[in-house]
């Protein structure tokens with residue numbers, strides 16, 4: 001449906017070093033799919049969206065939509081609707097006229113335009129401000145008008161840049177549900193940009209994780225969590241972040257031993273791991289806080305903090321200078337300074353090579 005191939009974006013301005021915002025991006029989005037571009041500030045999300053919409057040229061590569069190469073077409077001929085982060089509403093037009101303007105070229109009857117504008121305005125809860133001008137509404141309302149103006153159109157692809165960034169959490173959650181239903185009901189294909197993992201998980205079928213202009217992994221939330229491609233994705237996705245321990249690898253009794261310092265040695269089966277090691281024979285072990293059991297096991301930690309969050313405990317413990325965080329469903333009766341055992345089971349380990357690539361995933365559970 002949408003195919004990005006070998007996309008680079010380099011910004012060049014006179015007297016300044018060029019900035020490579022996007023590097024060798026390959027991505028295929030299926031018809032009817034909702035995709036989130038997720039990553040920290042400056043990782044190249046907006047540049048990617050703007051190149052698909054046609055507001056930025058690609059520096060290299062090609063973009064095809066429904067089999068049509070579009071990267072050289074002007075924005076208006078791409079059949080792509082975009083809601084901008086900066087809203088870009090027309091100040092002399094009312095909210096209603098701003099939304100209807102997007103339908104102008106579609107040659108619809110007046111009644112049909114009214115019907116569509118009213119429908120989307122109700123869905124996004126701006127039906128009470130339709131006759132106001134952009135300067136007389138709040139930033140959050142302007143953002144919703146921009147969203148309505150994109151979603152009201154007939155397009156092959158919808159691009160939404162931080163579509164709900166300005167809204168308060170409650171409204172955000174409600175609109176998220178409604179927008180997801182609208183997109184799914186109509187089989188609309190959409191890509192949205194967000195910093196927010198919860199938003200990405202709630203709205204998207206698949207999440208493209210970007211860092212430093214490079215696509216790190218493009219997969220469902222479940223897969224990003226259970227089979228992270230590299231250390232970046234492993235530590236970026238999941239809350240609290242994955243625990244990481246540096247370990248030396250040695251042979252032991254037909255298998256391998258991972259030594260992460262005093263009190264932390266783990267015997268594991270080789271199963272091809274040794275062959276993936278570099279000369280230094282060092283790895284980084286990753287284990288999710290939810291996979292560490294508290295009160296059993298061989299790793300003794302000194303409790304640093306223990307917080308009950310109403311439905312789970314977060315226990316942070318120090319083991320000889322290395323901090324581990326465990327999340328348990330029940331309350332844990334430990335106080336700071338107490339020594340408690342943590343159980344770290346090798347089957348829950350993700351193992352990363354020194355270059356950050358994942359060389360073994362945790363077993364599915």
Ligand SMILES: Nc1ncnc2c1ncn2[C@@H]1O[C@H](COP(=O)(O)OP(=O)(O)OP(=O)(O)O)[C@@H](O)[C@H]1O
Nearest residue numbers: 011019020021039040041042043044045046047048
């Ligand atoms: N017009 C421009 N000229 C020069 N550099 C730019 C331009 N636009 C973006 N950049 C740079 O390109 C990189 C990627 O920017 P981009 O806006 O795509 O990131 P982003 O992930 O969307 O960030 P944010 O979440 O903060 O919006 C950044 O280093 C940014 O400073």
